[in-house]
Amino acid sequence: MVLFAGAGTGVAYMVRRIAILGSTGSIGTNALRVIEALGSGYSVFALSAHSSVELLAEQARRFKPKYVAITDADNQKRLAELLADLDVEILAGPESLVAIGELAEVDIVLTAVVGAAGLPAVLAAARRGKRLAIANKEPLVMAGELLVKEARASGGEILPVDSEHSAIFQAMQAGRPKEVAKIILTASGGPFREVAIDDIRNVTLAQALAHPVWDMGPKITVDSATMMNKAFEIIEARWLFDVPVEKIEVLIHPESIIHSLVEFVDASLIAQLGRPDMCLPIQYALTYPDRVAGIARAPRLEEIGKLTFKRPNPEVFRALPLAYEVARVGGAAAVVFNAANEAAVEEFLAGKIKFVNILELVEHCLNKHDVKTGVSLEELLEADAWARREVTSVACSA
Numbered sequence: 001m002v003l004f005a006g007a008g009t010g011v012a013y014m015v016r017r018i019a020i021l022g023s024t025g026s027i028g029t030n031a032l033r034v035i036e037a038l039g040s041g042y043s044v045f046a047l048s049a050h051s052s053v054e055l056l057a058e059q060a061r062r063f064k065p066k067y068v069a070i071t072d073a074d075n076q077k078r079l080a081e082l083l084a085d086l087d088v089e090i091l092a093g094p095e096s097l098v099a100i101g102e103l104a105e106v107d108i109v110l111t112a113v114v115g116a117a118g119l120p121a122v123l124a125a126a127r128r129g130k131r132l133a134i135a136n137k138e139p140l141v142m143a144g145e146l147l148v149k150e151a152r153a154s155g156g157e158i159l160p161v162d163s164e165h166s167a168i169f170q171a172m173q174a175g176r177p178k179e180v181a182k183i184i185l186t187a188s189g190g191p192f193r194e195v196a197i198d199d200i201r202n203v204t205l206a207q208a209l210a211h212p213v214w215d216m217g218p219k220i221t222v223d224s225a226t227m228m229n230k231a232f233e234i235i236e237a238r239w240l241f242d243v244p245v246e247k248i249e250v251l252i253h254p255e256s257i258i259h260s261l262v263e264f265v266d267a268s269l270i271a272q273l274g275r276p277d278m279c280l281p282i283q284y285a286l287t288y289p290d291r292v293a294g295i296a297r298a299p300r301l302e303e304i305g306k307l308t309f310k311r312p313n314p315e316v317f318r319a320l321p322l323a324y325e326v327a328r329v330g331g332a333a334a335v336v337f338n339a340a341n342e343a344a345v346e347e348f349l350a351g352k353i354k355f356v357n358i359l360e361l362v363e364h365c366l367n368k369h370d371v372k373t374g375v376s377l378e379e380l381l382e383a384d385a386w387a388r389r390e391v392t393s394v395a396c397s398a
């Protein structure tokens with residue numbers, strides 16, 4: 001954090017310097033809108049993209065970061081041409097994310113890349129004692145225990161950006177950790193919340209990408225349709241809030257106004273409500289412990305009228321019971337769960353497999369892998385690579 005004196009006032013202000021990993025995605029672009037609206041107390045120090053070189057260059061021109069990183073190194077030359085007249089350092093390749101996560105000048109690392117690619121950078125930032133504003137849930141699913149341990153040891157913080165976990169984080173402030181009886185994660189239920197088990201076999205890519213509430217990147221949109229996203233959130237909540245999975249429940253809440261709840265031992269349910277808009281949880285992870293006026297608008301309850309809830313069908317949404325099993329088994333199970341899903345979603349997005357095959361492939365990998373407990377980071381990464389190879393080979397031979 002840097003201090004500067006307000007012009008002629010003699011008052012010192014603090015500026016929080018932010019690095020956004022994945023600034024060109026859905027969360028990344030919303031984060032830039034939030035930071036712009038927050039004004040002079042926040043500055044953009046570093047940005048990263050994978051291949052959206054034109055958008056990254058546009059963002060660099062507007063926000064004037066000191067560093068930009070392009071993880072697909074083939075785009076480095078084009079980025080350098082586009083930014084030739086700017087005083088900005090360009091980094092390239094997957095390792096550039098780690099370099100950004102470790103920058104000494106950065107106070108907050110907002111991780112908004114998609115999938116497992118964010119893990120090394122998230123770990124690096126946690127080891128450097130940064131505030132991690134974490135949207136990229138996959139690293140927490142894969143290596144939550146290690147990540148939390150590293151952040152604690154370095155004096156860093158992990159603040160959730162996922163709307164559900166931000167809601168839980170806010171609700172938790174109403175009591176003490178030992179007073180928590182249950183966490184209730186709400187879910188929109190995605191496009192197939194009313195679909196019967198037989199009909200799920202015939203859903204198309206276009207139907208899976210048509211989320212009824214949230215406008216997100218394609219991978220997380222498919223994860224919402226399978227409810228794998230919610231399955232990951234169960235594991236994410238387990239590590240973020242140090243709560244056993246048996247105390248975490250999922251409820252479908254199609255209106256997506258209550259973002260999650262905490263039930264305390266005295267039977268009080270504390271909820272956080274907001275419009276389905278990621279700007280509010282992004283902002284809170286940046287400004288915490290302060291609440292400041294920003295671009296989010298409060299929901300009008302009289303316009304919404306009623307809020308409804310129902311339990312998800314575990315036969316339709318197989319990802320949910322699997323998440324509890326994976327969390328109980330421990331070891332490399334969550335890594336296999338995540339990597340198999342990521343690879344299967346890629347195959348589905350490429351039109352190579354059917355929607356139902358995603359969960360079939362994930363279950364196949366979980367059954368086949370010899371999951372051990374107490375595994376090292378190297379073993380976790382090996383399990384990750386194995387699951388991806390296995391999905392590709394089964395999908396190709398089908």
Ligand SMILES: NC(=O)c1ccc[n+]([C@@H]2O[C@H](COP(=O)([O-])OP(=O)(O)OC[C@H]3O[C@@H](n4cnc5c(N)ncnc54)[C@H](OP(=O)(O)O)[C@@H]3O)[C@@H](O)[C@H]2O)c1
Nearest residue numbers: 022024025026027050051052113114117135136137216217
């Ligand atoms: N979107 C939401 O509302 C939401 C809500 C809660 C949590 N999340 C989580 O937040 C994360 C980002 O989601 P999103 O919807 O913003 O995704 P997205 O729109 O697909 O954006 C992903 C970002 O990551 C970059 N990227 C892609 N592949 C990469 C790689 N291999 N290495 C490094 N960077 C890579 C992309 O760069 P290019 O543009 O160059 O491809 C882009 O900047 C996910 O983990 C998701 O689960 C999202």
